[in-house]
Amino acid sequence: MEVKEGFRSGFAGFIGRPNVGKSTLMNTILGWKLSIVSPKPQTTRYVIRGVKTTEDYQLIMVDLPGIHKPFHKLGEIMTKTALKYAKDMDVNVMIVDASTRKPGKGDIYIAEYLQSLSVPRVLVVNKIDLVDRNEVDDIVSAFVEGLPAEFGDVVAVSALKGWNIDALEKTLAKYLPEGPLFFPPEMGTDVDLAIRISDIIREKILYLTHEEVPHSTAVIIDKLEDKGDIVVIYATIYVEKDSQKPIIIGKGGRRIKEIGTQARQELELILGKKVYLELWVKVKEDWRGKLGVLTDLGFTLPKES
Numbered sequence: 409m410e411v412k413e414g415f416r417s418g419f420a421g422f423i424g425r426p427n428v429g430k431s432t433l434m435n436t437i438l439g440w441k442l443s444i445v446s447p448k449p450q451t452t453r454y455v456i457r458g459v460k461t462t463e464d465y466q467l468i469m470v471d472l473p474g475i476h477k478p479f480h481k482l483g484e485i486m487t488k489t490a491l492k493y494a495k496d497m498d499v500n501v502m503i504v505d506a507s508t509r510k511p512g513k514g515d516i517y518i519a520e521y522l523q524s525l526s527v528p529r530v531l532v533v534n535k536i537d538l539v540d541r542n543e544v545d546d547i548v549s550a551f552v553e554g555l556p557a558e559f560g561d562v563v564a565v566s567a568l569k570g571w572n573i574d575a576l577e578k579t580l581a582k583y584l585p586e587g588p589l590f591f592p593p594e595m596g597t598d599v600d601l602a603i604r605i606s607d608i609i610r611e612k613i614l615y616l617t618h619e620e621v622p623h624s625t626a627v628i629i630d631k632l633e634d635k636g637d638i639v640v641i642y643a644t645i646y647v648e649k650d651s652q653k654p655i656i657i658g659k660g661g662r663r664i665k666e667i668g669t670q671a672r673q674e675l676e677l678i679l680g681k682k683v684y685l686e687l688w689v690k691v692k693e694d695w696r697g698k699l700g701v702l703t704d705l706g707f708t709l710p711k712e713s
């Protein structure tokens with residue numbers, strides 16, 4: 409694609425507390441599902457880049473892990489990674505949840521940090537479908553006044569319902585500098601296929617298990633082989649304790665079967681062919697706290713700069 413004069417391109421960091429709807433928002437802007445989404449906090453663990461290319465711009469959205477007070481090494485890596493990425497964006501999009509009605513401690517911490525960076529900021533008040541229509545203005549004001557940062561634009565949206573998303577996209581495009589295509593226009597993401605597959609399996613676990621179990625889970629793709637008419641995938645689900653293994657497996661193997669079925673159906677849609685998916689469950693004691701294991705799983709602390 410020849411880009412026309414004045415073409416803009418750049419990176420928008422989606423940043424905020426866990427569960428505010430960062431991934432949902434990126435998916436809605438993309439118009440297809442890239443990032444996994446769940447009602448549980450700390451769903452996104454990796455940095456997921458989604459690319460939207462139009463005639464006028466290439467918007468590279470960087471969906472970041474939710475920033476939270478970490479209780480283990482994995483949480484520390486996720487939070488530090490998100491904070492670090494925010495430094496290198498063309499615009500940071502701070503997302504908050506309208507249903508909390510005003511900023512919480514975590515929002516204030518994030519706003520303070522973003523204010524300290526010399527990257528323009530946009531505030532997105534998401535989930536306005538959860539509040540009364542005539543309260544939206546007051547809630548937006550409560551965030552604008554309560555957050556210790558200045559924002560170039562403030563947009564209220566519902567990522568889930570698709571409300572005001574076009575306006576937000578246009579707003580974000582304003583912040584992109586003139587520049588070249590960073591990705592071919594047909595490329596929607598640069599996320600590694602094995603990571604996407606492992607995330608999809610983990611998303612099903614997030615829906616089908618409860619309390620600490622989904623958070624104690626990591627999924628590793630041991631084998632990924634395209635055999636022409638079928639893709640063969642072997643994956644291991646790691647849990648932290650012996651007691652969590654039977655929970656993943658379920659009575660008579662029913663839960664792991666359900667996880668496998670749901671994941672396979674989604675993978676077949678993405679890959680456009682039949683998928684054979686085999687899942688194992690193994691225990692890796694306290695893996696979220698062990699840097700060596702985390703490195704093996706692909707999580708590393710960002711370098712200080």
Ligand SMILES: Nc1nc2c(ncn2[C@@H]2O[C@H](COP(=O)(O)OP(=O)(O)OP(=O)(O)O)[C@@H](O)[C@H]2O)c(=O)[nH]1
Binds near residue numbers: 428430431447569
């Ligand atoms: N009602 C409503 N729910 C939403 C909206 N946007 C997101 N959600 C829901 O909020 C929950 C969290 O959404 P995610 O997109 O996973 O949130 P996130 O900010 O990426 O979360 P982490 O990855 O854990 O940091 C899911 O159940 C979404 O369906 C919205 O506009 N309205």
Ligand SMILES: [Mg+2]
Binds near residue numbers: 471
């Ligand atoms: Mg997310």
